[in-house]
Amino acid sequence: MSSASNSQQNQIPAIRAEHLCRHYRMGETVIRAVDGVTLEVRAGEFVALLGSSGSGKSSVLNLIAGLDRPTFGKVIVHDRNLAQLSREELARYRLHTVGMVFQSFNLIPTMNVVENVELPMRFAEIERGRRDSLAREALARVGLQTRMNHRPSELSGGEQQRAALARALINRPQLLLADEPTGNLDSHTGTEIMNMVREFNQQLGMTVVMVTHERALAERYAERLIFLADGKLVSGDANPAFASSGRTEQQRG
Amino acid sequence: MKLPDLAELAVRNLRESVLRNSLTTIGISVGVASLVAMLSLGIGLQQLASRRLMKSGLFDTVVVTSRRDLRNFNRDQERSGPAPGESRVLDEPTRQEIEHMPNVLEADPDIRFITELRYEDKPHLTMVAALPSSAQSTDAFDALQGHFFSSDTASEVVIQKTFAEELLGKTPNSGVDETNVAVLAAPLLGKELTMRYAQRATAQPGASGAASDNASSDQDLASAAYSVVSREIKLKIVGVADLDPESMRGPTRARVFLPLKLAESLHVMQPTDLREISRAASDQPVYSSVNVRVKNPSQVQTVEDAIKKMGFNTFSILDASRSIQQFFKVLDVFLGIFGSLALAVAFIGIVNTLVMAILERRREIGIMKAIGASDGDVKRLFFAEAGAMGILGGIVGVALGWAIGQAINLGTNVYLKRQSFPPEHFWSVPWWLVAFAIVFSFVVSLAAGLYPAGRAARLDPVQALRYE
Numbered sequence: 001m002s003s004a005s006n007s008q009q010n011q012i013p014a015i016r017a018e019h020l021c022r023h024y025r026m027g028e029t030v031i032r033a034v035d036g037v038t039l040e041v042r043a044g045e046f047v048a049l050l051g052s053s054g055s056g057k058s059s060v061l062n063l064i065a066g067l068d069r070p071t072f073g074k075v076i077v078h079d080r081n082l083a084q085l086s087r088e089e090l091a092r093y094r095l096h097t098v099g100m101v102f103q104s105f106n107l108i109p110t111m112n113v114v115e116n117v118e119l120p121m122r123f124a125e126i127e128r129g130r131r132d133s134l135a136r137e138a139l140a141r142v143g144l145q146t147r148m149n150h151r152p153s154e155l156s157g158g159e160q161q162r163a164a165l166a167r168a169l170i171n172r173p174q175l176l177l178a179d180e181p182t183g184n185l186d187s188h189t190g191t192e193i194m195n196m197v198r199e200f201n202q203q204l205g206m207t208v209v210m211v212t213h214e215r216a217l218a219e220r221y222a223e224r225l226i227f228l229a230d231g232k233l234v235s236g237d238a239n240p241a242f243a244s245s246g247r248t249e250q251q252r253g
Numbered sequence: 254m255k256l257p258d259l260a261e262l263a264v265r266n267l268r269e270s271v272l273r274n275s276l277t278t279i280g281i282s283v284g285v286a287s288l289v290a291m292l293s294l295g296i297g298l299q300q301l302a303s304r305r306l307m308k309s310g311l312f313d314t315v316v317v318t319s320r321r322d323l324r325n326f327n328r329d330q331e332r333s334g335p336a337p338g339e340s341r342v343l344d345e346p347t348r349q350e351i352e353h354m355p356n357v358l359e360a361d362p363d364i365r366f367i368t369e370l371r372y373e374d375k376p377h378l379t380m381v382a383a384l385p386s387s388a389q390s391t392d393a394f395d396a397l398q399g400h401f402f403s404s405d406t407a408s409e410v411v412i413q414k415t416f417a418e419e420l421l422g423k424t425p426n427s428g429v430d431e432t433n434v435a436v437l438a439a440p441l442l443g444k445e446l447t448m449r450y451a452q453r454a455t456a457q458p459g460a461s462g463a464a465s466d467n468a469s470s471d472q473d474l475a476s477a478a479y480s481v482v483s484r485e486i487k488l489k490i491v492g493v494a495d496l497d498p499e500s501m502r503g504p505t506r507a508r509v510f511l512p513l514k515l516a517e518s519l520h521v522m523q524p525t526d527l528r529e530i531s532r533a534a535s536d537q538p539v540y541s542s543v544n545v546r547v548k549n550p551s552q553v554q555t556v557e558d559a560i561k562k563m564g565f566n567t568f569s570i571l572d573a574s575r576s577i578q579q580f581f582k583v584l585d586v587f588l589g590i591f592g593s594l595a596l597a598v599a600f601i602g603i604v605n606t607l608v609m610a611i612l613e614r615r616r617e618i619g620i621m622k623a624i625g626a627s628d629g630d631v632k633r634l635f636f637a638e639a640g641a642m643g644i645l646g647g648i649v650g651v652a653l654g655w656a657i658g659q660a661i662n663l664g665t666n667v668y669l670k671r672q673s674f675p676p677e678h679f680w681s682v683p684w685w686l687v688a689f690a691i692v693f694s695f696v697v698s699l700a701a702g703l704y705p706a707g708r709a710a711r712l713d714p715v716q717a718l719r720y721e
Contacts, residue, residue, distance in 0.1 A: 067623055067714045088627055095625025106620045106718065110269045120624045122258045167624065 035231035048218035099168030103180035158189035263637035284596030285650025291592035382507030383516030398438035399492035416508035607705030619717025635706035643698025647691035
């Protein structure tokens, strides 16, 4: 870890976690989901958080997303300590700085695709006319322009995840946080989604943090792999496979 | 989130579980309907009562009596002001003064006396009262057979139904009187009555009988005398009135009515003439009481106060109606409370529906928060849903309440018709009640949304998203 941070000292850190802890109390016992994690992610970096179930990787992601607050420690995103933000400020942070995609897509089932994509803009109080054109633009970008008026239940898993990606991008966030984005998809569709995520990372310069338990997937797309076990950081080195395979993949695509 | 977006999302969420939300909305409507029904019944009854009182012609009337008149001796309300012996006399100049007060239409002396009337050479003793021409517009003469006095000085009389029965030699039935007024009136209209009365005549020679305009009043002992002369006058029966002699109206206690100006010109001996010995010489008539008609019932109080300041006793039906108004206020409150009970049940229904909606939409709330909705956004969304149900329920409820009112109105009028009473409109839904009911329903619904909205806003997004 120290070698990684030394080699990237001149880079601006987008995310910095210091001694991050998230403990839950379950009756008498205290569950240490995240237990003293310190890490840094550069702006524009594509990082994968790896670990088995219960390793705390999703909890770390939720802390970075501002969905949860640390028990101890700090999460600093673009010079803002999330632990010190009010609930209202945290909501604005999630609205403007973070885009999230989930394993189960998490589209609102009662709304059609355009409405789902538009929803963050409603919270951001963007006027109706502009909202509509931006949503259509985003959906065109993920190749869903023909399915805009369908409800999520009428779409395939890959289409749903593409809609979720469009929604995550709609407020032009700096961070894309993905929690097992391909977990519910077959490998072909998963590849499609991952190629899109990489495109956003490289073309829009978004910082990507992806939680996964598939090491192969992580090695193929992430610049750096961070391993967690029992809420603790195991290693956080640069992805040795990325330099070769990642670039060739991109050239092929 | 902006208001139009909020409203749009709220309506679409309500549409998603149509059955449950419609049932809740129907619950609100029933609550609002019962409130509207109860309150409009109260308002309608109040309007009915005041309509009746207004038409009685007494609502705008102030009865003025002199403090010298000891009829009010035991009333404790007039303790202030001059003692009876020093107070003013209610005479003609005073009457004119009152008549020229602002907001006063007319001030008529209350002339009544008991005397003998002969019809077909048979004597009948009864009370005779004078009526101003304005009296014909009151409901007392609604069912008049024949017509009212042709002029204020005509030698004509209107008689009571009971007196008509007496003249015709019929025994008045106690209890329900079945006799038709028209039947009684037919043989009497146009016939003549001879009235014998005691005329008060000043002792000055030549002045007896005629009304003198001479205002100078010698306090000379010699002129302080008057004589009582027995006189007769022939009167034509022009009308027979069908009214209840036991009703609360003063003049209608009498059974024979004369035109006011005619009665004044007769100078009939009045009981006050005996009491007011010191003023007996005056040519100016002195009245025991004067009925003051006010332009508008709302001005009764000011006129009453002004006359009281002049040093007279006053009485108006407003004094009596004050307790009636109080009764209706209490009635309204009670009806309102009963009506609100149903709305209280609806309140619980809204709370229940929204709490269920939170459980059902836990995940959705989590998603909204994850993509940037603030606590306030979530709270406002649930508020908007509660408010939308409230407004919709309010509108439907007002319509329902109105329909119930109309139905009951119709039903009661059918019943009244069967009992041969005239139909009445005792159900009233004024516009302010419509507005009030809808606003009230909205406010109650928002209050019901307070707890669920707060709970939804506090939902932890991490847990909500984990929940599958």
